[in-house]
Amino acid sequence: MKVTIDPQRCQGHGRCYDLAPELFGEDDEGYGRVLGDGVVPPGEERAARVAAANCPERAIDLAEEA
Amino acid sequence: MTVDDRFTREFRQEPPAGTRNEVIAGPVSDWASDFSHLEPEWAADPYPIQDDLRARCPIAHTDRFGGGWLPTRYEDIASIAYDTERFSSRSIIMSNYRPPAEIAPVGAVPPISSDPPFHHDARKLLLPAFTKKEVARREEATRAFCHSLIDSFEGAEVVDAARDYAQHIPMRVIADMLGFPPEDGPRFRRFVESALEGVNLPPEERLARMDELFDYLYAQIRNHVADPRDDLTTYLIDVELYGRKLEPAHVAGTIALLLIAGIDTTWSAIGASLWHLAKTPADRERLVAEPGLLPTALEEFLRAYAPVTMARLVKEDMHWRGVDMKADDWVLLSFPAANRDPGQFDRADEVIIDREINRHAAFGLGIHRCVGSHLARMELRVALEVWLERVPVFGLADPSAVTWAPGQVRGPRTLPVRIG
Numbered sequence: 001m002k003v004t005i006d007p008q009r010c011q012g013h014g015r016c017y018d019l020a021p022e023l024f025g026e027d028d029e030g031y032g033r034v035l036g037d038g039v040v041p042p043g044e045e046r047a048a049r050v051a052a053a054n055c056p057e058r059a060i061d062l063a064e065e066a
Numbered sequence: 067m068t069v070d071d072r073f074t075r076e077f078r079q080e081p082p083a084g085t086r087n088e089v090i091a092g093p094v095s096d097w098a099s100d101f102s103h104l105e106p107e108w109a110a111d112p113y114p115i116q117d118d119l120r121a122r123c124p125i126a127h128t129d130r131f132g133g134g135w136l137p138t139r140y141e142d143i144a145s146i147a148y149d150t151e152r153f154s155s156r157s158i159i160m161s162n163y164r165p166p167a168e169i170a171p172v173g174a175v176p177p178i179s180s181d182p183p184f185h186h187d188a189r190k191l192l193l194p195a196f197t198k199k200e201v202a203r204r205e206e207a208t209r210a211f212c213h214s215l216i217d218s219f220e221g222a223e224v225v226d227a228a229r230d231y232a233q234h235i236p237m238r239v240i241a242d243m244l245g246f247p248p249e250d251g252p253r254f255r256r257f258v259e260s261a262l263e264g265v266n267l268p269p270e271e272r273l274a275r276m277d278e279l280f281d282y283l284y285a286q287i288r289n290h291v292a293d294p295r296d297d298l299t300t301y302l303i304d305v306e307l308y309g310r311k312l313e314p315a316h317v318a319g320t321i322a323l324l325l326i327a328g329i330d331t332t333w334s335a336i337g338a339s340l341w342h343l344a345k346t347p348a349d350r351e352r353l354v355a356e357p358g359l360l361p362t363a364l365e366e367f368l369r370a371y372a373p374v375t376m377a378r379l380v381k382e383d384m385h386w387r388g389v390d391m392k393a394d395d396w397v398l399l400s401f402p403a404a405n406r407d408p409g410q411f412d413r414a415d416e417v418i419i420d421r422e423i424n425r426h427a428a429f430g431l432g433i434h435r436c437v438g439s440h441l442a443r444m445e446l447r448v449a450l451e452v453w454l455e456r457v458p459v460f461g462l463a464d465p466s467a468v469t470w471a472p473g474q475v476r477g478p479r480t481l482p483v484r485i486g
Contacts, residue, residue, distance in 0.1 A: 011432065
């Protein structure tokens with residue numbers, strides 16, 4: 001699983017880095033950013049899904065590749 | 067070095083001429099065609115009204131305020147929030163006065179009153195001070211202040227959770243951030259009430275009250291020009307945009323925004339959350355037993371009792387989703403109504419404190435996302451943590467004595483709770 005943030009949609013609500021701080025962080029203006037390469041480590045899949053499902057702007061994409 | 071004389075009285079700009087219309091107040095005949103968010107029925111409980119409208123007339127209209135619309139479906143509210151081409155933010159408080167079109171794209175209180183592309187640049191100036199990381203620096207002082215408020219309850223059996231607790235927390239935090247005297251809280255309260263609840267006052271009185279606010283702000287700004295400090299006021303005085311310092315009206319307007327929007331919104335959110343817990347023992351007991359659930363519960367309180375409704379002005383005549391909107395019609399952007407749309411949320415009318423999926427719009431959607439949302443969340447969490455730790459058992463002392471602010475920011479203003 002891999003997460004990405006669409007910077008055109010992200011408005012810096014910060015739900016992703018509240019709910020999944022292992023996967024997301026904030027930049028100097030509060031916009032969300034993906035930590036590392038966005039590949040979700042084992043055990044973090046649920047956090048990734050919760051973060052994506054709580055983004056008010058639907059800015060987080062989850063790619064569920066094998 | 068030249069003296070910074072941008073803020074002397076002589077340079078104050080006159081408020082721009084706009085259009086005014088007759089104040090229409092009094093009981094609403096039909097919420098679908100005559101709505102008013104300033105009437106007591108709405109202030110007391112707007113949710114049944116919004117639910118009824120969503121089912122039978124999802125974009126309601128009123129002739130009050132010179133004409134306006136009230137969409138109640140999530141998808142319509144979201145579409146308008148995202149559509150800055152057809153809906154302007156040049157005034158975001160629905161009233162009987164419309165500022166002239168020339169005030170765009172800056173507006174009176176940038177960046178909330180600004181339209182693209184100026185909006186982005188004005189907002190960018192504020193964002194670094196309001197990140198989650200930056201506001202975390204204020205958590206310790208906020209917590210200590212909440213404890214001091216609870217200390218003052220010593221010996222009391224009944225306290226007013228809105229007046230004696232909720233209102234003081236954001237007042238103190240924003241006064242510290244702006245570098246204003248903390249003892250000016252009672253003045254801030256008057257400014258908030260004038261700006262947001264005084265919408266139907268006679269125009270001269272409303273203008274006089276706004277003058278009082280800006281007189282105060284310019285005095286504070288001049289004080290900071292003479293005596294610069296490490297706070298947001300000095301930052302805004304010194305910061306540059308497009309290679310020069312800000313227009314004085316921009317500095318004062320942004321400070322007005324931070325002061326007004328920083329106080330009543332969070333005051334309302336804290337108060338509404340405590341009101342819910344005071345009347346819902348099962349939720350209160352669960353949060354006392356499981357403090358780790360609070361961040362999730364807090365999002366549910368924000369969804370169910372979202373304090374803030376914004377407004378927009380229609381830019382041009384248009385047919386929009388079945389209604390004929392005219393240029394300069396108001397649109398009331400009710401995030402509270404969006405947050406209770408059963409098409410968007412399961413069991414939308416229930417408060418479920420462990421709701422895990424909660425894509426609510428309490429802080430708005432799109433480019434105008436509340437710039438203070440991280441600050442508000444910190445204040446709300448700390449206020450509730452301290453209250454539940456110190457006052458784990460409490461209930462409404464007199465449910466009929468609870469009063470709610472009318473207008474676009476709704477929260478309890480009188481909230482007697484029994485704590486002893």
